[in-house]
Amino acid sequence: MAADAGLIKTDEDVIGIGGSGVGADAALILKPTNTHTFFDMRIKEVICKPHF
Secondary structure, three states, X not given: OOOOOOOOOOOOXXXXXXXOXXXXXEEEEEEXXXXXXXXXXXXXXXXXXXXX
């Protein structure tokens, strides 16, 4: 959505942070894409993820 709105560039890596419940518990470095090319998005690195 941020790429579709022009808030981030699709030719630069970004950090995506998310989680469920309370707080953020996962972070990724990825190459963003627009909605129409969603399946071209590539995860470059997993910074952290929850351990269950």
